[in-house]
Amino acid sequence: MTGEPQVRRAEEGSDVAQAYDRWSRRYDDDHNATRDLDARVVRGSPLHVAGSKVLELGCGTGKNSEWLAAQARELVALDFSPGMLDVARRRVRSERVRFVEHDITRPWPVEASSIDVVVGNLVLEHVRDLGPIYAEAARVLRPGGELFLCELHPYRQLRGGQAHFEDADTNETIPVAAFQHSVSEYVNGGLAAGFTLRALGEHLEEGASADAAPRLLSVLFER
């Protein structure tokens, strides 16, 4: 491995949605330490989900939607991959949950100040510019509302880590187009949008060696 970033630069948009459509057939069955650690991190976070109206960004196959839906008053879950959404809809059947096919780089389909908690997990590596994401979070959250993001740690990205999968038909390894974001970008983007930082987390899976780079970065902001 060279010291150069391995993250595959690419245009935002449809190739990512198409890649996830292909991955959706296997996403929940593949061994995926990042996905599994993320599930533990969000469930252990000090978020106030119970009784809240929650907006989830890039819900995928609903791994976290299931947990959110069990407690929230209402959950709106956005994703732009119809394949991933199909799996999520089969997994989470509740009148309190609305799965919406939507590109989160476009204005979100909810009213201003109408949301208590915004959650985004393992999605922003596919988004080039975080500014509009933070701006939309600031628009839709009520004062005192929470924004929780958990992403592949930038150290891992710099070492070549990136979302990838084996195609179910060809067994070819497909990297999904990703963008590099630094810790300061995640933190300062939220501060610039008027959020207060409540917690910054760096997470390693159980059993990882003590000198391993953190796998996930999480930020918890309050509006």
Ligand SMILES: C[S@@+](CC[C@H](N)C(=O)[O-])C[C@H]1O[C@@H](n2cnc3c(N)ncnc32)[C@H](O)[C@@H]1O
């Ligand atoms: C690695 S998966 C994570 C899914 C889920 N959050 C989880 O933690 O299991 C990333 C998801 O983000 C979605 N995604 C990526 N970019 C997006 C965008 N611009 N708008 C909406 N969804 C997006 C993909 O379709 C995919 O379902």
